[in-house]
Amino acid sequence: MGEKQSPSYGVVLFQSVNGALLAEKLLKGKGIEYKLIPVPRHLSSDCGVCLRFLLDNESQVKEALVGKVEIQLFSPL
Amino acid sequence: MSKKIVDCRGLSCPQPVIETKQALEKNQKVTVIVNNPAARDNVARFGESQGGKVTIKEKKDGVYVTITTSKDGKRPEQNQPSLCSTTGPVVTVIRSDQMGQGEEKLGRVLIRSFLHTLNEVSGRPDTMIFFNTGVRLTSEGSEVLDDLQALEHKGVAILVCGTCLDYFGLKEKIAVGQISNMYTIVETMLAAGRLLTV
Numbered sequence: 001m002g003e004k005q006s007p008s009y010g011v012v013l014f015q016s017v018n019g020a021l022l023a024e025k026l027l028k029g030k031g032i033e034y035k036l037i038p039v040p041r042h043l044s045s046d047c048g049v050c051l052r053f054l055l056d057n058e059s060q061v062k063e064a065l066v067g068k069v070e071i072q073l074f075s076p077l
Numbered sequence: 078m079s080k081k082i083v084d085c086r087g088l089s090c091p092q093p094v095i096e097t098k099q100a101l102e103k104n105q106k107v108t109v110i111v112n113n114p115a116a117r118d119n120v121a122r123f124g125e126s127q128g129g130k131v132t133i134k135e136k137k138d139g140v141y142v143t144i145t146t147s148k149d150g151k152r153p154e155q156n157q158p159s160l161c162s163t164t165g166p167v168v169t170v171i172r173s174d175q176m177g178q179g180e181e182k183l184g185r186v187l188i189r190s191f192l193h194t195l196n197e198v199s200g201r202p203d204t205m206i207f208f209n210t211g212v213r214l215t216s217e218g219s220e221v222l223d224d225l226q227a228l229e230h231k232g233v234a235i236l237v238c239g240t241c242l243d244y245f246g247l248k249e250k251i252a253v254g255q256i257s258n259m260y261t262i263v264e265t266m267l268a269a270g271r272l273l274t275v
Contacts, residue, residue, distance in 0.1 A: 017186060036220075038190045049190050 008055040009077040013039060013048065015070040020049050023069045030064050032057055043075060052077060079104040085120070086112040086139050094123050097144070101127060105146050110139045117142060118164060165270025166203035169195075171211040176275050188214065191275060192224040201233055202273065204265055207254070208238035216242070217250040225253040236262060 014020045020036065027034045032053065039048040053061045055076065065071060081104040085093035093109060093116040100107040101124075109120045117133065117140045124131040124144035134141040175184025176191050192214075195201060205228070207215050214221050215237045229235050235254030242248045242256060266272060 017183065021182070021186065035193070036186065036189050037193045049186055 009052050010055045010058055010061075010074060011037070011040065011043070011050045011052050011077050012061065012065065012074050013043065013050045013072040015072055017049060019069050019071075020051060023051055023065050026064050026068060027051065027053070027061065030060065032060055032064060034061075040077065043073070078106055080106045080108070082108045082110065084110045085116060086110055088116070090115060090119060094119050097123055101129070101144065101146060106143065108141055108143045110141055112139045120144075165268055166265075167200075167271045167273065168265055168269035169202040169205045169273045169275065170266070171205060171207045171214065171275050172209055174210040174213045188275070189221055189224075192221045192228075196224050196227050196231075201228065201231060204234040204236060204269075205254075206236045206238070206257075206262055206265060208241050208262070210241075210245075212237050212241040212245065212247060212251075215251055215253050216245075216247040217252050219252065222252050229253055236265065238262065 012023065014023060024034065024036060035052045036049055037052050039046060039050045043050075058074075062074070081100045083096050083100050085096055088096070088111075093111055097107060097109050097120050100109075111117050111120060120142045121131045121133060121144075124142065127144070127146060129144040129146040132143045132145075134143070171188075173184070174188060175181060176187035177184050205225075213219060215225060215235065219225075225235060236257035237251060237254045239248070239256040239258055242251060248256070
């Protein structure tokens with residue numbers, strides 16, 4: 001709070017909404033900060049949802065999810 | 078200069094605007110007679126959006142809105158207001174902790190996505206009303222508190238149904254917005270220019 005510099009985010013997209021929900025549980029379990037948001041327009045025109053995370057935590061996010069959920073794409077936001 | 082008088086008394090939105098539009102396509106000066114304030118405002122606004130000069134005369138038998146456009150075929154088409162826009166605040170009603178009805182799990186995902194996006198886009202409602210299970214969204218433990226707090230910070234008034242908080246035992250747990258009652262909720266809905274129900 002108070003810092004003007006906005007944090008850098010990445011997003012992870014999944015094959016399905018259920019995948020996003022499963023990933024959410026996994027991240028919550030590990031105490032990794034995330035937010036469920038709509039898939040940004042520039043990544044897809046579908047009405048999908050994805051998880052946004054702090055780029056600083058990218059490796060932890062990958063470790064928590066890869067091999068456990070069907071991931072479509074990791075991308076910087 | 079071609080002129081036309083269109084009698085729209087007794088017609089409800091969007092008919093007066095549609096008839097005005099058709100008349101303006103063939104005439105440079107159009108006088109539209111209406112008999113209610115919403116139709117007067119909508120026709121006048123439409124005339125202005127077409128680059129016309131608008132004069133309004135209130136007479137005994139109706140309101141005469143006269144639109145004069147400068148030249149045929151030279152009317153700006155962009156920034157047209159919605160045909161039925163009326164003046165007044167935009168009010169968003171959140172009637173449950175889900176967006177839409179049918180599949181609960183999906184609805185809970187959609188409402189989070191919706192409230193995040195409401196913060197991202199340029200427009201925003203003036204007031205949001207939460208009732209029934211919607212009040213859970215405004216209470217401690219809600220996953221959308223940050224979004225709602227950000228909206229409140231931007232000036233969106235958040236009204237939370239007190240009866241509903243009480244019913245769910247959440248009165249002490251409200252974390253954003255103000256506890257409201259049915260009078261305020263009904264008055265806010267009635268005064269709305271647009272009411273968006275989620």
